[in-house]
Amino acid sequence: MNRNTTTLAPLLLLLAASLAASASAAEPAPSVERGKTLYLTAGCKHCHGTVGQGSAAGRRLAPKPLPAAAITQFLRANGTNMPAYSEALLNDAAVADIAAYLGSIPPAVPADSIPALRNLTKQGK
Numbered sequence: 795m796n797r798n799t800t801t802l803a804p805l806l807l808l809l810a811a812s813l814a815a816s817a818s819a820a821e822p823a824p825s826v827e828r829g830k831t832l833y834l835t836a837g838c839k840h841c842h843g844t845v846g847q848g849s850a851a852g853r854r855l856a857p858k859p860l861p862a863a864a865i866t867q868f869l870r871a872n873g874t875n876m877p878a879y880s881e882a883l884l885n886d887a888a889v890a891d892i893a894a895y896l897g898s899i900p901p902a903v904p905a906d907s908i909p910a911l912r913n914l915t916k917q918g919k
């Protein structure tokens with residue numbers, strides 16, 4: 795190492811560290827908790843159900859939701875059968891939170907594992 799690199803190295807490290815810190819401060823990691831609150835208050839639950847199970851008014855979103863980028867693209871699109879959500883209404887970070895919430899929803903338990911339903915499914919067979 796020559797003299798210049800030796801003196802610059804700590805400075806570069808400091809710069810890299812502060813850049814990394816500001817990048818993470820600008821875009822916090824998506825949060826399941828925030829996403830749940832947003833999902834339940836932004837209207838999604840009324841058409842897609844409280845756990846994304848779907849209803850007559852909106853299709854199933856979870857488990858195994860679309861990737862966050864695809865959800866964002868769909869929310870911004872006009873001309874679908876769903877009201878569009880603008881960036882001002884629900885920004886990209888908020889949609890990423892909603893995607894995290896949808897991704898956290900476990901699959902429904904099989905009907906056979908619920909005793910009352912097990913009897914019903916047996917009768918049906």
Ligand code: HEC
Pocket residue numbers: 833836837838839840841842851852853854855860864865868873874875876877879884892
């Ligand atoms: C008024 C009812 C309604 C509300 C409110 C609503 N949706 Fe929808 N959503 C729909 C309908 C209907 C479709 C199907 C639209 C189509 O295919 O043209 C849909 C489709 C979607 C899709 C695409 C699903 C797929 O598999 O193609 C996503 C993702 C979605 N909604 C997410 C959301 C989120 C997140 C919210 C809340 C921010 C929300 N929706 C609010 C009715 C609604």
